[in-house]
Amino acid sequence: MPEIVRSVKGTRDLLPEEIRLWQKVEEEARAAFRAYNFMEIRTPVLEHTSLFARSVGADTDIVSKEMFTFEDRDGESLTLRPEATASVVRAYIEHRLFNEGGIHKLFYLGPMFRRERPQKGRYRQFYQIGAEVLGSDEPETDVDALEMLHALLVMRLRLRDSRLLVNSVGCPRCRPSYVSALRHALENVKDRLCADCQRRSQTNPLRVLDCKVEADQPIIATLPTILDYLCVECREHFDAVKRGLDERAIEYQVTPRLVRGLDYYVRTTFEITSGALGAQNAVAGGGRYDGLAELLGGPQAPGFGFAIGEDRLVLAYGAVEDRAGAEDLIYIAWLEESSLRPAAELARELRQENLRVELLFHPMKFKKSLAAASKMTATFSVIIGPNEASTGRFAVKNMSTGEQEPVERARIADYLRAKLKELNH
Numbered sequence: 530m531p532e533i534v535r536s537v538k539g540t541r542d543l544l545p546e547e548i549r550l551w552q553k554v555e556e557e558a559r560a561a562f563r564a565y566n567f568m569e570i571r572t573p574v575l576e577h578t579s580l581f582a583r584s585v586g587a588d589t590d591i592v593s594k595e596m597f598t599f600e601d602r603d604g605e606s607l608t609l610r611p612e613a614t615a616s617v618v619r620a621y622i623e624h625r626l627f628n629e630g631g632i633h634k635l636f637y638l639g640p641m642f643r644r645e646r647p648q649k650g651r652y653r654q655f656y657q658i659g660a661e662v663l664g665s666d667e668p669e670t671d672v673d674a675l676e677m678l679h680a681l682l683v684m685r686l687r688l689r690d691s692r693l694l695v696n697s698v699g700c701p702r703c704r705p706s707y708v709s710a711l712r713h714a715l716e717n718v719k720d721r722l723c724a725d726c727q728r729r730s731q732t733n734p735l736r737v738l739d740c741k742v743e744a745d746q747p748i749i750a751t752l753p754t755i756l757d758y759l760c761v762e763c764r765e766h767f768d769a770v771k772r773g774l775d776e777r778a779i780e781y782q783v784t785p786r787l788v789r790g791l792d793y794y795v796r797t798t799f800e801i802t803s804g805a806l807g808a809q810n811a812v813a814g815g816g817r818y819d820g821l822a823e824l825l826g827g828p829q830a831p832g833f834g835f836a837i838g839e840d841r842l843v844l845a846y847g848a849v850e851d852r853a854g855a856e857d858l859i860y861i862a863w864l865e866e867s868s869l870r871p872a873a874e875l876a877r878e879l880r881q882e883n884l885r886v887e888l889l890f891h892p893m894k895f896k897k898s899l900a901a902a903s904k905m906t907a908t909f910s911v912i913i914g915p916n917e918a919s920t921g922r923f924a925v926k927n928m929s930t931g932e933q934e935p936v937e938r939a940r941i942a943d944y945l946r947a948k949l950k951e952l953n954h
């Protein structure tokens with residue numbers, strides 16, 4: 530027997546059983562984006578490696594160790610996108626969307642690839658639902674996008690135990706003085722930090738703040754915080770963001786050590802965590818990236834955006850949602866060869882009426898046929914035997930109570946719709 534070919538480590542199949550939750554989450558996301566007038570953009574999964582090296586930063590974990598990069602047949606270096614902000618900004622520049630003027634509000638859904646150590650909530654192919662606002666540096670833009678995210682996660686999807694952590698990472702004018710203060714402070718303590726942090730304190734000291742090693746945390750807590758080093762403009766911007774969140778009654782926690790793992794951020798950064806998840810508890814993250822468009826060869830175009838980890842959101846959502854909201858199924862049972870045609874006609878009509886209908890073609894005895902309906906968790910079965918075909922009344926069986934009622938052929942669609950409405954209220 531030949532060996533079975535399995536899926537690649539860190540990737541997974543989403544089977545029909547669980548896809549309903551994904552669709553529900555995506556439906557709610559699209560509704561939220563629509564309400565805030567965001568338009569969809571789809572960019573390729575494959576990009577030139579330099580796009581990410583220049584935007585996310587060569588020194589970050591994502592670029593230095595997590596990208597799926599390969600040399601194409603003509604020697605070009607290509608990468609499976611680890612995130613999509615860089616791609617959206619590339620598309621914005623490439624298609625000169627900035628020529629249209631004004632603000633561009635874009636959203637995307639799709640797979641991202643990072644070669645991380647797989648565990649629950651962390652995959653090598655994972656999915657993001659993201660949004661980017663290009664062309665505005667107003668703090669209200671940050672607040673509005675955060676309001677939309679809050680409306681989606683908390684109001685629509687009832688994400689449990691969520692926290693919004695916000696910070697400002699300053700700008701190229703004020704950050705260098707903070708980094709040198711940090712470097713200085715690290716000189717004295719770095720011998721007591723983990724090996725990674727010892728290296729980071731040389732190469733990219735901000736990354737030390739991101740360290741997850743338990744023993745390092747008390748030492749990291751003593752390091753200077755960026756909020757004491759913000760320039761006047763960055764401080765005012767951050768104050769305005771916080772004020773806006775207060776005004777809209779969105780709760781948050783200022784977290785001065787939140788630096789995030791991507792280099793393009795300036796000013797506002799944030800993360801949303803959920804207590805419904807385990808170790809990988811960051812459901813969404815994002816921030817402001819004024820300067821990224823210029824870094825990629827475009828015009829000055831400030832931006833703000835976020836990405837939700839859809840895998841994690843579905844994990845958290847699945848826990849609350851369980852089976853509620855599953856779409857009802859109508860099963861049509863036919864008992865004799867002669868009932869198959871009326872059964873197929875009824876199925877077609879009910880489907881045209883937008884009901885979800887299953888009709889199996891394999892001949893089965895009554896009991897076996899209804900057992901199949903139960904297995905599919907049908908809500909109702911319509912039974913068509915020789916009697917029913919001649920009287921013009923079909924038996925409709927409620928599969929959870931077992932109650933059965935004869936219903937006139939012409940009234941079946943209305944009957945089912947009314948019953949389903951009753952059941953779902």
Ligand code: HAM
Pocket residue numbers: 611612613614643645650651652653655656657659660661790791811812813814815816817818833834835836837838839840841
């Ligand atoms: P990020 O924080 O790297 O930001 O990713 C956003 C979210 O994607 C995370 O909070 C997490 O939920 C999810 N995620 C990341 N890696 C994995 C993984 N290996 N498995 C499962 N889920 C994962 C960005 O990607 C930025 N582009 C966000 C942004 C948009 N900033 C501005 N605009």
